[in-house]
Every structure is written in structure tokens, then in C-alpha cells.
Amino acid sequence: MFGGFDPLRHDAWRGLRRDEDDIRAAEMGPSAAVYVNRFGGDVRTFGKLLPDTSRKIASTLLRCHRLAPSGAARRVTRAARRVPTGIKKLPVDIIATRIFPYLVEDEDRDDESVEGAIRTVSRLLRIETEIFRNINLDAVRNWSEGNRSGIWAKFITDFASSYDQTIALHAVYIIHTLWWRLNEDEEDANDMLREVSQRWNIRHSTEALQLSEASLLLCAGALELATALYHKTLDTNFHSIFRSSGSQLRVADVGDYIQSRIGWRVLLTTPDNMLAQHYEIPALYENMPFPRWLLRERCNAVARVAACVELLYPWPPAILAAAIILHVRQTMGIDPAWTPALDRATGAFSEAQLEPTRRDLVRWVPDPANPRWPWVPIRRDDSSDDADY
8 A cells, every 4th residue: 555655554653762851751741830831720629730849839838828817816826927927918719820830840850869750650640540530441431422533543643753652642642531521521522523613613514524523623732732741842734634724723722622621631641651660660671581672662562552442541551551561571471471579660560450451452452563553454464473573
């Protein structure tokens, strides 16, 4: 196809060894500072998702407001005497939504100490807990997609191919989360797509095609959000794709629309974030007669395909990342595939606990050396080994 090039099978990251800067960015996850400075919001609703330093600042600031004596107070505590009285004149809502955003900073990306890694992992796990606590498999199996384009995930991976894979997977997870929230709120997905098509003036010959294009515009917005949250800029010109929206189309506005729908959940943790953390663990490479980069490449490949399978979305990222490691080590013939050291290092998951998730991975990525996107049709030669290593 196309001189030997098959666009359905194309994987821009296949065989690519991620550099240390990309791995570090994936380890750190999305930027809370970028989010708060762009969207603001009430720190009391998403404080758990902030880096530890910013959480302490927020806690101290709100505590100062609480302890500050009012003008009519005659007696104050010793702690209150140390708090400026003027702070009480500001409503707590102003402090939480207008002042605090200017004080948020990300964790130091140059801090490679054990303590720094622990702080980062703790934040990613807090986000995971907040987002995935109410998701169940049955809800995803039965959710309504509406007239969403069948190639929406491919659209994201194609246009994100110039960035590290963590940005593409973050955008895919944002779309998963948007659809999950729609179904959680018992809202018709097509109603949202109609709203998007009307707001950005999308026109087509049939309503089905119009709504399908609206879903792709949402994917462009999710990709813009993901690039921004990872301190990158999306420089793709989408005007030629969404022509009816006109030359005034700002994809950042679409990203803002998505945030208005799912709020702080755009800061979600993905399995790729957790895998990047695990790549520094020596136990990951125990009993392995292969170079380390080979295991990483196959874990990266499984993470890419798994992210695009919505039935795998409800598995918490920490569990899915650990199951990816187990699956890859098993298929590489490493014995034992799971060790007590890996159990401790990846979140205290035993092999038995990971087995249901691993079985799901086997269904979608049976051979990590030859991963196939979920939208690739099965062909007679699919059983052939075309690995590059």
C-alpha cells in the first residue's frame, strides 16, 4: 500500500529510543503550574494534585487566613499574633482562586534525588486515586460514543508524532476521560458534539459526518492541552483540516472547552508516566540476558497500543504499568517474570493481582515485539515476525 507504506500501521515511535529528557518529562507528568496559571480555579478543590511544595504553601496561606484576627477581636492566640491582620480583609475565595495561582511551582525537574522521585510518584498516585476511584469496567463497556470518529485515536497519534509519545498518550487519555464524564453524567455524547460543531461552525453534508468531524476537533484540542501541560507548543495548522471553522480557529479555545467539561482531570496520570518512573529501577532488568533498551522499547510499544484501547482505560495507571512490565518480561522469556523486588518497587502488586490486567493486555498486544494498533485490520500475514530487533 502506497509504495510499501501502510498508513494504518504506521507507528512514528517504533524502534525509537527515547532520550533522557523525554523520559524525565514523562516521569514528572503534566505541569500543575501551567494548569493553574492558565485556568485558575479553587485550590481547595484540586489541592491534592499539586506538588508537595505548592500544597504546603496553599495550606499555610489558608491557615493564615483562618487564624488572622478580625478587626473586632479582643483576644487572639499566640499563633494568630504572628499573622498580619490585613489578610483577614480578603475573602478566602479570593485567596484560593486569585492569589494562590501565582504561587504554584512545579517540582524541580533537575532534582534527581530519591526524595524528589518519591515526591513525584506520590503526586502521580494522588491524581490516579482521585480520578480512577469511581471508574468501573462495566461503565466503559456500555458507554455511549455517539457519532465519534472511528479513527479519533489515530488522529491524535498522527499529529503528535513529532513529540515524545507521552504527549500523545496524555491527549488520548484526556479524550477517554471526557467520554467517561459524559456517560457518568448520563449525557448524550451527540449533544456535546452538536454543541462543538455549532460553536466552531462545522458544516458537512450529513449530521453524522458533521459530528464525526467535531470529535476530531476535540482531539486537536486535547492534543493542544497535552502539549501545553508538558511545556511544549502545538504548532500544527489545523485550518486546512477544519476549513468550515475559518481562519480564526484557535485550537487552544477547544482545549479550554475540554477543561470546562472535565476540569482538573486534564492533569491525569497515564501508564506512560508510571513506566518512566520504573525505568530507573534496577529490579526491572533482573535476570535479563538482553540490553535494557530492548525491554524499554517493548514496554513503550505496549503502552502506546494499550492507551488507545478504551476497555483498558479503567485499569489504574500504576496497575497497568506494572502489568505491562510483567507481560513484556514474560514474552521475552525472562525467568522469573515477576520478582519480590519488582513487587515492592512498582506499588506492592503481586503477580496474582496483576494477572487479570495482564490477560487483557495479551488480548490486545499478544506480542510486544510486533505491536499492532487497535484500528489495524487483521490480515493473513499478521502472524509473521516483522520486528526490527
